[in-house]
Amino acid sequence: MLCMTALVVVYVRHLFSVVMLFGIYSLLSALIFVVLDAADVAFTEAAVGAGVSTVFMLATLVSTGRQEKAPAHSPLLPLAVVTVTGAALIWGTLDMPHFGDPGNPVHVHVADRYIQESPDEIGIPNMVTSVLASYRGYDTMGEVIVIFTALVGVLSLLGVRERRENPVHRTGERHSRPYPVLQVMALLLIPFILVFALYVQFHGDFGPGGGFQAGVIFAAAIILYTLTFGLDDATALLPVKLICMLAAAGVLLYGGTGVVSMLLGGNYLDYDVLAHDPVHGQHYGILVIELGVGITVSTVMIAIFLALVSRAERPR
Amino acid sequence: MIVDIISTALFMIGCLLGLTGAWGLLSFPDFYTRVHAASITDTLCAACFVSGLMLQTGWSLVTVKLLMVLLLLWLTSPASSHALVRAAHHAGLRAMTWSFLGDRS
Amino acid sequence: MGFSLFNYWVVILLMMAGFYTVIASGNLVKKIVGLNIFQTSVFIMYISIGKVFGGSVPILAANTDLYSNPLPHVLILTAIVVGVATTSLALSLAIRIREAYGTVEENDILEISRREDDEE
Amino acid sequence: MTIGHLPALQVVIPLLAAPVCFLLGRWPRLAWLLASAVAWTTLVIAIGLWLQVREGGTISYAFGGWAPPWGIEYAVDRLNVLVLLIVSGIAAVIFSGSWESVRQEIPESRQALLFTNLLLCLAGLLGITITGDAFNLFVLLEISSLSTYALISLGRDRRALTASFQYLIMGTIGATFILIGVGILYMLTGTLNMADLAHRLGGLQGSRAMHTAYGFLVIGIGLKLAMFPLHLWLPNAYAYAPSVVSAFIAATATKVAVYVMVRYLYTVFGPEFAFSAMYVQWLFIPVGIIAVLFTSIVALFQHDIKRMLAYSSVAQIGYMLVGIGLVNVTGLTGALLHVFNHALMKGALFLALAAICFRIGNPRIENIRGIARQMPWTMAAFVGGGLSLIGVPLTAGFISKWYLILAAVERGWWPVVAVVVIASLIAVIYVWRVVEAAYLHPRPEDAETVAEAPPALLAVTWALVLANVWFGVNPGLVTSLASGAAEALFGGYLP
Amino acid sequence: MVLAITIGALLAIMLLALARALAGPKVYDRILAMNMFGTKTVLLIAVYGIFTDSPSLVDLSIFYALINFIGVIAVLKFIERVEEYDEVVER
Amino acid sequence: MTTEALLVTALLLPLAGGLCIILTGRQPNLREACTLVTSGLLCLAVITMLFRVLDGARPEYILVEMLPGLAIHFEVEPLGMLFATIAAVLWPINSVYSIGYMRGNKEKNQTRFYFFFAVAIFGAMGVAFAGNLVTLFLCYEVLTLSTFPLVAHKGNDAARDGGRVYLGILLATSIGLLLPAIVWTWNVAGTVTFTAGGILADRLAGPALTVLALMYLLGIGKAAVMPVHRWLPAAMVAPTPVSALLHAVAVVKAGVFSVVKVTVYILGIDHVAGAPGIHWLLWLAGFTVIVASLVALRQDNLKKRLAYSTVSQLSYVVLGTMLLAPISIVGAALHILAHAFGKITLFFAAGSIYTSSKKTEVSQLDGIARRMPWTMTAFAIGALSMIGVPPAAGFVSKWYLLTGAIEAEQLVAVGVIVVSTLLNAAYFVPIIYVAFFRRESSESMLTYGEAPWPVVAAVCATAAITVSLFLFPGLALELVHRIPT
Incomplete structure (x- = not known):
C-alpha cells in the first residue's frame, strides 16, 4: 500500500492530489511505526507528516499553483542514478543483521543500558523520553535549535504580515465564504485540543508524547482557528511578536537549564545536580526542557503557518 | 464471556458497515452519492468499533479515552463532510440528476 | 534469510521512489514532496533497525521485559523535526521563487535565468 | 570551573546567543554587536582549547554527564582544534567588519535575522567540528545548513532564491545520505559515538554493509563539500548570497565538510579500510585532479568575480581531496594546511569583493575597470589574497601547495605535481584578469567616482590579508598542529 | 481471530479508500477518500492498541482523529482559495 | 658598518x-x-x-x-x-x-x-x-x-x-x-x-x-x-x-x-x-645564439634588432655555463658584465635617437651621426663590444668563452661562437656604416640635435665603462676567479 502510494505520487501531476497522497503516505508510515513499536515516532510522524507538513504544503500550493508541467528532459539519467543507489543499498543489505533479531549488535550494545538502567537512573517509565531528554538531551536541544533556525529562515524569507493596516482592503475576507458550522465546531474542539495538548505535554514521561508532540497539537489548535476564522483574527489573538518572543524563550529555557546545571557544578545538561536527589533532578530537568521544547515547537509551527498563509492571502 | 460475544458481534457489524461504506465510496457514480455512502456508514461503523473496544477494556481511563475518540469522530466526521459538500457545491460541482440521464434524447 | 531482509528491500524501494521524485521532477513543490518521502522512508529504515521480535513499546510495563530499542526512536524523532524544518524552509523558498519568477517549474526558471545571464 | 566546560561553551554560547539576537530584531546594530562579541568569544574559547590540547592531548566532554557511548560526547583533538580555530577566527573577523555591508545590502527588518542566522551557522559549524557523535553531527549539520540556505536567500538578486533552493535540495539529499550511512553503521555496531564506532568497525572489515555505508557517507559529505561532480550548487550559492555571507561560508562551510570527510575516513573507518580495502585514493585523486583542472578553467571564463572565486573554491577543494588521496602524512598535512590557508585567502578575497560590492554593486569584471585608482587599499588587499591563492612564496597559499607537491613527489606521482602547477598557472591568469581590469584599464568616462570602502570593512579585509602573509612567513604554529594531527590520524598505517 | 478479521477488514476498507483517492477523479473525491482513510486509521490504531495491550496507543488515535479533521479543513480552505484565484484569473 | x-x-x-x-x-x-x-x-x-x-x-x-x-x-x-x-x-x-x-x-x-x-x-x-x-x-x-x-x-x-x-x-x-x-x-x-x-x-x-x-x-x-x-x-x-x-x-x-x-x-x-645527454642543453643554447642572430639580421626596427641580439647574447652565457668548464664559467660571468654595459649603451643610444628624432627604424638612420655624434659614438662602442672586438669589454668575455670551448673540446661551441660573431658583425656594422658614412636624405625637414643632456651623459658614461672594462679588467677578473667552480 505504502509502495503504491509512493509510486503514484511520482506519477500524479495534480499537486493538490500529490500533497494529499503524501498525507496518506505519512499516515501509513505512522501505522508502520506503530507496528514496529515506535509509538512516539508514530505520534510525531502523524503530527508532522500528515499534519503540519501537509498543511504547510497546501498553504504553499495556494501561492504557487497546483498543476505540474510534464517534465521536459528524459527521465533516464535520474532513473539510472536511482537504480544504482538502490542497487548499492540492496547489495549492502545482503549481510546486514537480520530484521528483528534480538541478538543484533544494535540491541546488545548501547541501547541495552537504556533499557536496563534508565528506569532507575532517570525514574520515568517512557524510555524514549529518558533517552531523548537526558541521555541524548543535547541532540534534542539541537532539534529545538533546528526548528528555531527554520523559523528564522522562514521569517527572513517571508516575514509575517501583521494585521492589515486598513480594514477596507480585506478583499480576501469578502470573497471567502464563512462556514458557520465549522466555526462552531472549531470553537467546541479547540478547548478540547488545548487540554489534550497539555495532557500530552505532561504525560510524556509515562506514555507516548512529550514536548514536541504537545507543541504540534497546540499549534494544530491555532491552525484550526486560523483556518476557520481567518488570519486577522488569529494574529489578533496571538500577535506575531509574542509568538516570536515565546519561540526564543523556549530555546532559552532549554539552553538555560543546561547553563544552570553547569553553574551548579555538573556538566552541560546534567540534571543530576538540579536537586539533592539525582532522580528528582532528572525529573525536574526533563520537565523544564520538555516545556521549552513544547513552547518553541508550537510557536514556531504557528509562526511558520502564519507566514505561509499570509503570503497566500495577499492579493496578487 | 458474554461481553466478548457482544463485542465480537459489534466488531463484525462495524466491519460490515465499513466495508459497505467503502464499497459505496468506490462504486457510486458521483461525488454526492459517495459522500452519502461514506459518511453515513462511517459514523455508525466507528461507533460499533469503539463500543466494542470499550467492552473489551472494562472500566478505566482507557475507556474514557475511547469515548473521546468516539466523540471526536462524531463531531468531526459530519462537520468535514458538510464542509466538503458545501465546498464542492460552491465550486460548481453539479449533482447527477435523472435529467442528466434522460434529457439527452 | 529472504524474509528477514524483505523489510529493508521495501524500504529501499520507497526511498528510491522519493529520491527519483526529487531529482527527476521539474516542479519545485513536488521535489519537496519527494524529499519528504525519501526522508520518511529513511525513518522507516531506522525504526526497523530498532525492532525486536516479541518486543513491545519501550515504555516500562509490568508484564514484559523485552522492549524494542528506544534509541532509533529518539534519533528519528529528531530527524522528523529536522525534516519539517527543512520542508518549511523549502516551501517558503518556493513561494518566494514563485513571486520572483512567476513559476515554480525548474525548466522555466532556468530559461529565465539564462536569458538574464545573456543580457548582462 | 570554566576551563573544564570550554568544549560545551564553544558551541552553546553562539547557540544561545542566537535567540537573544533574534529578540533584538528592532535594534540591528545591537544584534551585530552581540554577534561579533560572541564570535570573538568563540575564538578565545578555541584558543583556550588549543592550549589545552597542546598540553594534555585529547579533551572529552560528556553532555549531561553521561559517559560517551551512552551520552553525547564532544571530543577535541589536534585535528579539530585546527578547524575550530579557523572557523571561529574567520567568524570573529568577518562578523565584526560586516556592519556597513549588511546595512547596505539587507533591508532593515531583516538585518537582525541575518545576524541570528550567522550565529546559528557559526554554532552549527563549530558543533560539527567539535562533536564526537555521529548523529549529533547530523543535527548540527542541519542547523548550519538551514541557516546557510536562509542566508543565501537573502541575496539581492532573485537568482539568490533559486541558488538557495538548489543548494537546499542537494544539501538535504546529502544530509539524508549521511543519515543512511550513519544508520547502517549504527545497525552494524549499535553505537553512534565516533571513537566507539571506529573501535567496533575494526572487526567488520569485509562487510558489504560497511562498504555501502561508506559509499553513502562519502557521497553525502561529498555533496556538502562540493566534491567535483557534486559541486553544482556552489557557484550560484556563493555568487548570489549577500557579500558578507559569501565571505563567511566560502571561508568556513566547505572547510568543515572537508574536516568531516577526514574525520570519517581516518577516525571512523580508519585509513586501513579506507585506503586498502576501498582504494579511496583512486577515487579522490582523479576526482580532485579533474576538479582542479576543470573548474579552474571554468573560472577563467566567468565575468562575475564572485562566481569566478566560487569556481576557484571548487578547485581548491580539489587540492584538498588530492592531499587526502595521496595517503601519506605529508599529503594529509598539506590538505589540512590548505583547509586552514584556503579559509584565510578566500576570506580575504571575498571580503575585498564585499568592499567592492559595497561601492559598485555588481562585481563584474567590466564594472571594476580602473577601480584601483579609486579604491587602492581594497584592490591591494585583493591582490594580496590573489597572490596567496596562486601560491606565491611568503603567503599562506605557498606553504600548503609546497606540502602537496612534496607529498606527490614523495609518492612519485608526477602527474599530480603537474596538475598542481598547471592549476596555479591558471589561477595566475584568473587573478590577473581582475588585476588587469582594476589597475590597467582606465575608469570608463560615464562611471561615477567611488570612494574607498568603509574603514571597518577594510580593516578586517586587511587583517585577513596580513594573516595570509603571517602564516606564509611564519607557518610553524599551524604546520606543527597539522602534521601532528596527520601523524596521529595515520597512527602507524602506511600504504 | 477477531483481531485478525477486524484488522483485515479495516485494511480492506483503507485499500478501497485509497483506490478512490488514487482514482479521483475530482479533488473532492480524493478529499473524501482521505477523510475515510483517516477515520479508519484511527480505528485501526485503537483496535491494535487495545488488542496488543498497549493502551497508550489510544492517545495516538485521538490525535489522529484531530489531525485528520484539521487536514480536511485545511485542504478545503486552500482549495477554495485557489478556486477564487482561478476565477479572478478567468475573469 | x-x-x-x-x-x-x-x-x-x-x-x-x-x-x-x-x-x-x-x-x-x-x-x-x-x-x-x-x-x-x-x-x-x-x-x-x-x-x-x-x-x-x-x-x-x-x-x-x-x-x-x-x-x-x-x-x-x-x-x-x-x-x-x-x-x-x-x-x-x-x-x-x-x-x-x-x-x-x-x-x-x-x-x-x-x-x-x-x-x-x-x-x-x-x-x-x-x-x-x-x-x-x-x-x-x-x-x-x-x-x-x-x-x-x-x-x-x-x-x-x-x-x-x-x-x-x-x-x-x-x-x-x-x-x-x-x-x-x-x-x-x-x-x-x-x-x-x-x-x-x-x-x-x-x-x-x-x-x-x-x-x-x-x-x-x-x-x-x-x-x-x-x-x-x-x-x-x-x-x-x-x-x-x-x-x-x-x-x-x-x-x-x-x-x-x-x-x-x-x-x-x-x-x-x-x-647523459647534457650536451643537448649546450646545443640548445648554440641553436638559440645562431637563430636569434639570424632573426636579428632581418629586423628593421632598431629596438627589435637589439632585442634579438640580446636573446643571442644571453645564450652565450648559457653556452658558457653549459660547457661546464671552469674557464668557460668565468667567461659566462664576464659576459654577463660585458653584455650589461654594452647593451645598455646600445639601448640608451636607441632611446636617445627616439627622444630627439622619433626615429625607430634602422633604415631611417642615414647620416644621423652628424647630428648626434656623441650618441652614435657610444653606439659604435657598444656594438663593438657586442661583436667582441677590442677595445671593448665583449672581447675579454668572448675570449674566455672561446678558450673554454676549446678546452672542453666542444667544437660545435667553437663553431657557434665564430659564426655568431660574424653574424653580430653583420647586423651591427651596417648600422654604424649608414650612421656615419651615408648622407642624410635631403628631403628631411626635421631639425634636431643631440638628445637632452642627461640622456647623452648616461650614454657616454656606459660607453666609457665598456671601454674601461677592456682596459682595466683586473677587478672584474679578480671577482669572477673567486667563483668556486
Whole structure:
C-alpha cells in the first residue's frame, strides 16, 4: 500500500492530489511505526507528516499553483542514478543483521543500558523520553535549535504580515465564504485540543508524547482557528511578536537549564545536580526542557503557518 | 464471556458497515452519492468499533479515552463532510440528476 | 534469510521512489514532496533497525521485559523535526521563487535565468 | 570551573546567543554587536582549547554527564582544534567588519535575522567540528545548513532564491545520505559515538554493509563539500548570497565538510579500510585532479568575480581531496594546511569583493575597470589574497601547495605535481584578469567616482590579508598542529 | 481471530479508500477518500492498541482523529482559495 | 658598518627609495632627487661590499625560516656580487637617463614608473644575494611582477598585449618548471641552499639529472633560451629606460645569472657533466645564439634588432655555463658584465635617437651621426663590444668563452661562437656604416640635435665603462676567479 502510494505520487501531476497522497503516505508510515513499536515516532510522524507538513504544503500550493508541467528532459539519467543507489543499498543489505533479531549488535550494545538502567537512573517509565531528554538531551536541544533556525529562515524569507493596516482592503475576507458550522465546531474542539495538548505535554514521561508532540497539537489548535476564522483574527489573538518572543524563550529555557546545571557544578545538561536527589533532578530537568521544547515547537509551527498563509492571502 | 460475544458481534457489524461504506465510496457514480455512502456508514461503523473496544477494556481511563475518540469522530466526521459538500457545491460541482440521464434524447 | 531482509528491500524501494521524485521532477513543490518521502522512508529504515521480535513499546510495563530499542526512536524523532524544518524552509523558498519568477517549474526558471545571464 | 566546560561553551554560547539576537530584531546594530562579541568569544574559547590540547592531548566532554557511548560526547583533538580555530577566527573577523555591508545590502527588518542566522551557522559549524557523535553531527549539520540556505536567500538578486533552493535540495539529499550511512553503521555496531564506532568497525572489515555505508557517507559529505561532480550548487550559492555571507561560508562551510570527510575516513573507518580495502585514493585523486583542472578553467571564463572565486573554491577543494588521496602524512598535512590557508585567502578575497560590492554593486569584471585608482587599499588587499591563492612564496597559499607537491613527489606521482602547477598557472591568469581590469584599464568616462570602502570593512579585509602573509612567513604554529594531527590520524598505517 | 478479521477488514476498507483517492477523479473525491482513510486509521490504531495491550496507543488515535479533521479543513480552505484565484484569473 | 648590515642596507635601500618616491610623488623634482639619492647610496653600499667580498667576507642574513630548512635567506658570494654590482652601478646611470627620457617624451604616470623601477631593483638585489633557491624564486617573481607595470607603461592595448605575453611566459615558466624543479631538488637533497660544488652529488644522477637541468634552464625564462624567448621582443613596447632595465640592468641578467648560479651551486658543474645527454642543453643554447642572430639580421626596427641580439647574447652565457668548464664559467660571468654595459649603451643610444628624432627604424638612420655624434659614438662602442672586438669589454668575455670551448673540446661551441660573431658583425656594422658614412636624405625637414643632456651623459658614461672594462679588467677578473667552480 505504502509502495503504491509512493509510486503514484511520482506519477500524479495534480499537486493538490500529490500533497494529499503524501498525507496518506505519512499516515501509513505512522501505522508502520506503530507496528514496529515506535509509538512516539508514530505520534510525531502523524503530527508532522500528515499534519503540519501537509498543511504547510497546501498553504504553499495556494501561492504557487497546483498543476505540474510534464517534465521536459528524459527521465533516464535520474532513473539510472536511482537504480544504482538502490542497487548499492540492496547489495549492502545482503549481510546486514537480520530484521528483528534480538541478538543484533544494535540491541546488545548501547541501547541495552537504556533499557536496563534508565528506569532507575532517570525514574520515568517512557524510555524514549529518558533517552531523548537526558541521555541524548543535547541532540534534542539541537532539534529545538533546528526548528528555531527554520523559523528564522522562514521569517527572513517571508516575514509575517501583521494585521492589515486598513480594514477596507480585506478583499480576501469578502470573497471567502464563512462556514458557520465549522466555526462552531472549531470553537467546541479547540478547548478540547488545548487540554489534550497539555495532557500530552505532561504525560510524556509515562506514555507516548512529550514536548514536541504537545507543541504540534497546540499549534494544530491555532491552525484550526486560523483556518476557520481567518488570519486577522488569529494574529489578533496571538500577535506575531509574542509568538516570536515565546519561540526564543523556549530555546532559552532549554539552553538555560543546561547553563544552570553547569553553574551548579555538573556538566552541560546534567540534571543530576538540579536537586539533592539525582532522580528528582532528572525529573525536574526533563520537565523544564520538555516545556521549552513544547513552547518553541508550537510557536514556531504557528509562526511558520502564519507566514505561509499570509503570503497566500495577499492579493496578487 | 458474554461481553466478548457482544463485542465480537459489534466488531463484525462495524466491519460490515465499513466495508459497505467503502464499497459505496468506490462504486457510486458521483461525488454526492459517495459522500452519502461514506459518511453515513462511517459514523455508525466507528461507533460499533469503539463500543466494542470499550467492552473489551472494562472500566478505566482507557475507556474514557475511547469515548473521546468516539466523540471526536462524531463531531468531526459530519462537520468535514458538510464542509466538503458545501465546498464542492460552491465550486460548481453539479449533482447527477435523472435529467442528466434522460434529457439527452 | 529472504524474509528477514524483505523489510529493508521495501524500504529501499520507497526511498528510491522519493529520491527519483526529487531529482527527476521539474516542479519545485513536488521535489519537496519527494524529499519528504525519501526522508520518511529513511525513518522507516531506522525504526526497523530498532525492532525486536516479541518486543513491545519501550515504555516500562509490568508484564514484559523485552522492549524494542528506544534509541532509533529518539534519533528519528529528531530527524522528523529536522525534516519539517527543512520542508518549511523549502516551501517558503518556493513561494518566494514563485513571486520572483512567476513559476515554480525548474525548466522555466532556468530559461529565465539564462536569458538574464545573456543580457548582462 | 570554566576551563573544564570550554568544549560545551564553544558551541552553546553562539547557540544561545542566537535567540537573544533574534529578540533584538528592532535594534540591528545591537544584534551585530552581540554577534561579533560572541564570535570573538568563540575564538578565545578555541584558543583556550588549543592550549589545552597542546598540553594534555585529547579533551572529552560528556553532555549531561553521561559517559560517551551512552551520552553525547564532544571530543577535541589536534585535528579539530585546527578547524575550530579557523572557523571561529574567520567568524570573529568577518562578523565584526560586516556592519556597513549588511546595512547596505539587507533591508532593515531583516538585518537582525541575518545576524541570528550567522550565529546559528557559526554554532552549527563549530558543533560539527567539535562533536564526537555521529548523529549529533547530523543535527548540527542541519542547523548550519538551514541557516546557510536562509542566508543565501537573502541575496539581492532573485537568482539568490533559486541558488538557495538548489543548494537546499542537494544539501538535504546529502544530509539524508549521511543519515543512511550513519544508520547502517549504527545497525552494524549499535553505537553512534565516533571513537566507539571506529573501535567496533575494526572487526567488520569485509562487510558489504560497511562498504555501502561508506559509499553513502562519502557521497553525502561529498555533496556538502562540493566534491567535483557534486559541486553544482556552489557557484550560484556563493555568487548570489549577500557579500558578507559569501565571505563567511566560502571561508568556513566547505572547510568543515572537508574536516568531516577526514574525520570519517581516518577516525571512523580508519585509513586501513579506507585506503586498502576501498582504494579511496583512486577515487579522490582523479576526482580532485579533474576538479582542479576543470573548474579552474571554468573560472577563467566567468565575468562575475564572485562566481569566478566560487569556481576557484571548487578547485581548491580539489587540492584538498588530492592531499587526502595521496595517503601519506605529508599529503594529509598539506590538505589540512590548505583547509586552514584556503579559509584565510578566500576570506580575504571575498571580503575585498564585499568592499567592492559595497561601492559598485555588481562585481563584474567590466564594472571594476580602473577601480584601483579609486579604491587602492581594497584592490591591494585583493591582490594580496590573489597572490596567496596562486601560491606565491611568503603567503599562506605557498606553504600548503609546497606540502602537496612534496607529498606527490614523495609518492612519485608526477602527474599530480603537474596538475598542481598547471592549476596555479591558471589561477595566475584568473587573478590577473581582475588585476588587469582594476589597475590597467582606465575608469570608463560615464562611471561615477567611488570612494574607498568603509574603514571597518577594510580593516578586517586587511587583517585577513596580513594573516595570509603571517602564516606564509611564519607557518610553524599551524604546520606543527597539522602534521601532528596527520601523524596521529595515520597512527602507524602506511600504504 | 477477531483481531485478525477486524484488522483485515479495516485494511480492506483503507485499500478501497485509497483506490478512490488514487482514482479521483475530482479533488473532492480524493478529499473524501482521505477523510475515510483517516477515520479508519484511527480505528485501526485503537483496535491494535487495545488488542496488543498497549493502551497508550489510544492517545495516538485521538490525535489522529484531530489531525485528520484539521487536514480536511485545511485542504478545503486552500482549495477554495485557489478556486477564487482561478476565477479572478478567468475573469 | 658591518658587512651584514651593508647587505641588509643594500636590500632595504631600494624599498625605502620606492616609499620615498610614492610619498614625494606630487613634486617631480623632489621625487627624482629621491631616486638619484637612493640609487647613489645603493651604488655606494654595493661597491663597499664588493671590496669587502674581495677581501673574503661572505655575509649572510636569514630573514625568516618558514619551515625547517626553508628560509628567506640571503648570502653574498662573488657571482652574486658581480650581478649586484652591475645592477647597482647601472641604476644611477639609468635614473639619470630616465629623467631625461621620461621628461623629454612627456610620459604619464612617472611616479608609478620610478616606484616600480625601485622595486625591480630590490628584486634584482634579492636575486643576486639569494642564499637558497626559494629566496631566489621569490625575488625572481618580485622582479617579474614589478617590471610588468613598466613594460605595460603606456597603458594602451598594444602595451597591455605585450605585457600579457611578457608576464604570461615568465610566470608560466617559473611556476610551471622552476618551482617543481625546486621542489624536486628539495625532495632529493633535503635542502635548497646554494652550496659550492652543488648539492646533488651522490643524490641524483642519470637522465633524471638532465631533465632537472633542463627544467631549470627553461624554467628560468628570463634567460630567454629558445623556445621561451618570446617575451623579450614582446616587451619592446616598453619605454626605452625600461628596455635598458630589462636587457641590461636586471631582468635578463637575473635570468642568466640564475642559470649560472644554479649550475654552479646546485647542480655542481663536475657532477652535472656526467649526466647523459647534457650536451643537448649546450646545443640548445648554440641553436638559440645562431637563430636569434639570424632573426636579428632581418629586423628593421632598431629596438627589435637589439632585442634579438640580446636573446643571442644571453645564450652565450648559457653556452658558457653549459660547457661546464671552469674557464668557460668565468667567461659566462664576464659576459654577463660585458653584455650589461654594452647593451645598455646600445639601448640608451636607441632611446636617445627616439627622444630627439622619433626615429625607430634602422633604415631611417642615414647620416644621423652628424647630428648626434656623441650618441652614435657610444653606439659604435657598444656594438663593438657586442661583436667582441677590442677595445671593448665583449672581447675579454668572448675570449674566455672561446678558450673554454676549446678546452672542453666542444667544437660545435667553437663553431657557434665564430659564426655568431660574424653574424653580430653583420647586423651591427651596417648600422654604424649608414650612421656615419651615408648622407642624410635631403628631403628631411626635421631639425634636431643631440638628445637632452642627461640622456647623452648616461650614454657616454656606459660607453666609457665598456671601454674601461677592456682596459682595466683586473677587478672584474679578480671577482669572477673567486667563483668556486
